[in-house]
Amino acid sequence: MAVNRATLLDVARRAGVSRTTASFVVTGRRDMRISADAEQRVLRAVRELNYRPNLMARGLRTNFTNTVGLVSDTIASEAFAGEVIRGSVATALNHRHLLFIGETEGDTVVEKRVVQDMLDRGVDGFLYAAMYTREARLPAALRAQPVVMLNCLTKDRRTPAVLPDEFEAGRTAARTMLEAGHREGMWVVGEVLPVVYAATQRLAGITEVLSAERLTAAGRVDCLWWPESAYEAIGRLLVAGERPTGLICLNDRVAFGAYQAIAEAGLRIPQDISVVSFDDSDLASWLRPALTSIAIPHFELGRRAVEVLLTSPRPDGVRLIPMPLHRRASVGPPRWTR
Amino acid sequence: MAVNRATLLDVARRAGVSRTTASFVVTGRRDMRISADAEQRVLRAVRELNYRPNLMARGLRTNFTNTVGLVSDTIASEAFAGEVIRGSVATALNHRHLLFIGETEGDTVVEKRVVQDMLDRGVDGFLYAAMYTREARLPAALRAQPVVMLNCLTKDRRTPAVLPDEFEAGRTAARTMLEAGHREGMWVVGEVLPVVYAATQRLAGITEVLSAERLTAAGRVDCLWWPESAYEAIGRLLVAGERPTGLICLNDRVAFGAYQAIAEAGLRIPQDISVVSFDDSDLASWLRPALTSIAIPHFELGRRAVEVLLTSPRPDGVRLIPMPLHRRASVGPPRWTR
Numbered sequence: 146m147a148v149n150r151a152t153l154l155d156v157a158r159r160a161g162v163s164r165t166t167a168s169f170v171v172t173g174r175r176d177m178r179i180s181a182d183a184e185q186r187v188l189r190a191v192r193e194l195n196y197r198p199n200l201m202a203r204g205l206r207t208n209f210t211n212t213v214g215l216v217s218d219t220i221a222s223e224a225f226a227g228e229v230i231r232g233s234v235a236t237a238l239n240h241r242h243l244l245f246i247g248e249t250e251g252d253t254v255v256e257k258r259v260v261q262d263m264l265d266r267g268v269d270g271f272l273y274a275a276m277y278t279r280e281a282r283l284p285a286a287l288r289a290q291p292v293v294m295l296n297c298l299t300k301d302r303r304t305p306a307v308l309p310d311e312f313e314a315g316r317t318a319a320r321t322m323l324e325a326g327h328r329e330g331m332w333v334v335g336e337v338l339p340v341v342y343a344a345t346q347r348l349a350g351i352t353e354v355l356s357a358e359r360l361t362a363a364g365r366v367d368c369l370w371w372p373e374s375a376y377e378a379i380g381r382l383l384v385a386g387e388r389p390t391g392l393i394c395l396n397d398r399v400a401f402g403a404y405q406a407i408a409e410a411g412l413r414i415p416q417d418i419s420v421v422s423f424d425d426s427d428l429a430s431w432l433r434p435a436l437t438s439i440a441i442p443h444f445e446l447g448r449r450a451v452e453v454l455l456t457s458p459r460p461d462g463v464r465l466i467p468m469p470l471h472r473r474a475s476v477g478p479p480r481w482t483r
Numbered sequence: 484m485a486v487n488r489a490t491l492l493d494v495a496r497r498a499g500v501s502r503t504t505a506s507f508v509v510t511g512r513r514d515m516r517i518s519a520d521a522e523q524r525v526l527r528a529v530r531e532l533n534y535r536p537n538l539m540a541r542g543l544r545t546n547f548t549n550t551v552g553l554v555s556d557t558i559a560s561e562a563f564a565g566e567v568i569r570g571s572v573a574t575a576l577n578h579r580h581l582l583f584i585g586e587t588e589g590d591t592v593v594e595k596r597v598v599q600d601m602l603d604r605g606v607d608g609f610l611y612a613a614m615y616t617r618e619a620r621l622p623a624a625l626r627a628q629p630v631v632m633l634n635c636l637t638k639d640r641r642t643p644a645v646l647p648d649e650f651e652a653g654r655t656a657a658r659t660m661l662e663a664g665h666r667e668g669m670w671v672v673g674e675v676l677p678v679v680y681a682a683t684q685r686l687a688g689i690t691e692v693l694s695a696e697r698l699t700a701a702g703r704v705d706c707l708w709w710p711e712s713a714y715e716a717i718g719r720l721l722v723a724g725e726r727p728t729g730l731i732c733l734n735d736r737v738a739f740g741a742y743q744a745i746a747e748a749g750l751r752i753p754q755d756i757s758v759v760s761f762d763d764s765d766l767a768s769w770l771r772p773a774l775t776s777i778a779i780p781h782f783e784l785g786r787r788a789v790e791v792l793l794t795s796p797r798p799d800g801v802r803l804i805p806m807p808l809h810r811r812a813s814v815g816p817p818r819w820t821r
Contacts, residue, residue, distance in 0.1 A: 244584050245584075246583075255576075258576075373769070
């Protein structure tokens with residue numbers, strides 16, 4: 146707004162037509178007879194004056210501003226957030242929408258203000274995003290708005306939601322180990338808190354596949370999902386003389402800590418211990434040997450959430466996005482089969 | 484806009500005053516005499532109707548919409564981007580501004596469209612961001628707009644810019660090694676391309692501090708700034724019999740590759756080789772031993788850029804943000820002093 150821009154009236158004057166005629170040409174309406182000559186003059190004036198419709202003014206008339214508000218609990222300092230935002234922004238742009246972004250840090254007062262600030266600017270709809278997959282309550286101010294939950298879902302599963310298929314990912318992890326020949330010696334590494342959807346779903350998927358083979362995990366290591374905690378816990382396990390054939394690590398950071406403990410014990414991956422993990426962060430490809438990991442499809446989550454939001458009528462219910470397995474070098478046959 | 488909201492006229496009617504009177508109360512203007520009683524009635528109506536001024540309509544009148552557009556070449560899949568966005572969003576919110584976000588992937592056609600889409604929505608100003616510190620040309624469409632360059636700068640240094648003090652960070656890295664007793668055996672690891680501002684500035688800072696002590700780096704390793712490339716290059720160096728006392732790695736990913744090569748050669752950090760690095764990514768605290776690294780202040784970059792943009796009059800020139808050293812366990816005295 147800082148620079149004077151051509152108005153529709155400027156276009157009409159240059160083209161020698163009425164403002165109404167110019168408006169009909171610019172908005173592509175065909176319910177008024179306009180001569181081909183007048184239409185050409187208007188289109189030429191649009192080009193010459195670099196006329197662009199003012200979306201703010203149009204928003205006041207039509208109640209659509211072609212903007213979407215992304216309300217996120219935390220734009221975490223992780224690669225994850227960046228990819229979700231990339232997917233959302235790129236898809237919105239394809240639909241000629243722009244994305245407002247707001248972070249609440251989980252504070253309901255901030256959240257209320259962010260939502261209201263976006264409503265004040267006439268956003269057409271909302272993405273309500275959690276950076277870690279979880280159940281969430283939709284803020285009251287959003288209940289009457291077009292909204293899609295991104296990486297989270299309401300308890301009743303009724304608000305449209307897009308999230309990764311964590312249960313199937315758990316199944317994939319277990320199958321990957323079974324296919325390599327692992328049977329009795331598999332441990333699951335990382336604590337499973339009931340409120341962490343990714344944790345409970347991944348574990349449920351793992352358990353289901355093992356049960357179908359009449360197997361259970363040899364044990365569980367209840368460390369935090371961070372390298373240091375996993376390093377210490379796996380270190381203790383190995384010092385105690387346990388010899389897992391494989392570790393199913395609940396995320397890549399846990400796997401990173403496991404790698405460090407395994408190296409320190411003088412053991413090799415995958416010859417002595419196989420490792421499979423979840424997230425497929427940058428770390429997975431950087432580790433030596435490179436880590437087999439099941440990806441969170443962040444870009445796709447953002448893309449699909451925007452697609453659902455801008456589809457009319459908006460489809461209800463929960464959409465589960467597949468989590469692709471990236472096979473690398475950390476899974477091999479167990480020692481006893483070699 | 485999907486839900487009907489109270490208008491100023493609704494407020495005026497409920498309060499039994501004219502629309503003009505209601506407007507003066509709501510906008511806090513004091514140049515019209517309004518009875519205390521009328522003012523109270525208006526404020527009560529505002530609360531009861533949950534009235535919020537329509538910023539789109541106000542934008543059309545005042546030419547200010549309280550929105551800022553962040554135009555970025557790439558919202559990289561790195562922690563970096565997330566923190567820059569966090570700093571920008573939080574600071575904008577403190578000023579009651581919202582942030583539009585647009586990614587161009589370095590494509591000038593997309594860039595032009597993103598800028599125009601933001602102008603169509605009446606943004607008050609722009610942040611023009613690069614995810615890797617570098618020189619950049621301001622797009623033509625932005626030259627007449629209020630703009631602050633974020634993590635980049637124009638060749639003539641005249642557009643307001645906020646970027647990390649990479650030169651001083653280079654000095655810090657060299658000083659850290661000197662203070663631990665290193666003299667002749669320091670290598671610089673990572674290629675230095677003239678177009679990569681961070682690389683040339685970091686190296687210049689390192690060189691200046693060494694020169695002041697009549698020292699030079701023992702050598703340079705020209706690998707890519709990625710773990711695998713660094714792993715291979717450092718591996719070759721060690722196999723060839725070189726024994727650096729210290730490595731100054733040009734980022735944490737390079738340091739990660741160096742750690743892997745050093746471990747594989749059966750050497751220890753810092754007892755055999757010290758390592759210092761730049762970025763202070765998550766990786767730095769996860770490595771064993773934890774990596775001494777000089778942080779890119781991403782949150783602060785975002786915060787300062789918004790502050791500069793919203794300051795009136797807008798200060799000119801380049802602002803260098805300090806890069807703090809995080810001392811951890813990867814730097815010790817060289818072997819020959821033990």
